[in-house]
Amino acid sequence: MRKTRLEAFSDGVIAIIITIMVLELKVPEGATWQALQPLIPVFLSYVLSFIFIGIYWNNHHHLMHLVKRISAGIMWANLNLLFWLSLVPFATAWVGENHFEPFPVALYAILFDLCGIAYTILQVTIERCHKDDEDLKNIMLRQKGKGIGSLFLYTAAIPLAYVSTTISGVLFIIVAIIWIVPDKKIERLSRGED
Numbered sequence: 001m002r003k004t005r006l007e008a009f010s011d012g013v014i015a016i017i018i019t020i021m022v023l024e025l026k027v028p029e030g031a032t033w034q035a036l037q038p039l040i041p042v043f044l045s046y047v048l049s050f051i052f053i054g055i056y057w058n059n060h061h062h063l064m065h066l067v068k069r070i071s072a073g074i075m076w077a078n079l080n081l082l083f084w085l086s087l088v089p090f091a092t093a094w095v096g097e098n099h100f101e102p103f104p105v106a107l108y109a110i111l112f113d114l115c116g117i118a119y120t121i122l123q124v125t126i127e128r129c130h131k132d133d134e135d136l137k138n139i140m141l142r143q144k145g146k147g148i149g150s151l152f153l154y155t156a157a158i159p160l161a162y163v164s165t166t167i168s169g170v171l172f173i174i175v176a177i178i179w180i181v182p183d184k185k186i187e188r189l190s191r192g193e194d
Helices: 003-023 033-066 072-086 088-097 102-129 134-160 165-180 184-190
Strands: none
Touching: 003 033, 003 072, 003 088, 033 072, 033 088, 033 102, 033 134, 033 165, 072 088, 072 102, 088 102, 102 134, 102 165, 134 165, 134 184
């Protein structure tokens, strides 16, 4: 399999995930600001999830530019990531519809923990398939700290959801901030510059 096929499939799945999430936004029955008010939690959960899906798509895009060959392990690791990402619309809708209640927020944190673990598995699988690629190893090393930090924050957000869902929400936002600006060195290396 060529990597372009894997990229196209992944892009398609991610586009469908975003489409499913936006379809969960229901039109209010009234034409006033008060009619919009109950939709605020639903919209906020959508925005947060859209940002996370966008971050995964962006990082996946940069990662795939470094891949020279695709193995069966890479294909399965990629499917594993896409599986967990495909559950984001469900968790997003549940969090929004239940106005950020503790259990849905904790489940949301667990899901993003699993997405982070799946992305790490994909990175490790790609690195093992490209043992001789020093640039790729440097990129994986640079992202490892961000990945560990993200998993720590997601894991902390699980029990903290029962203390304060606002604290969990802040932790989600911190993770987004950590990842939203791509590392310039990774961008240069993915373009073949040094």
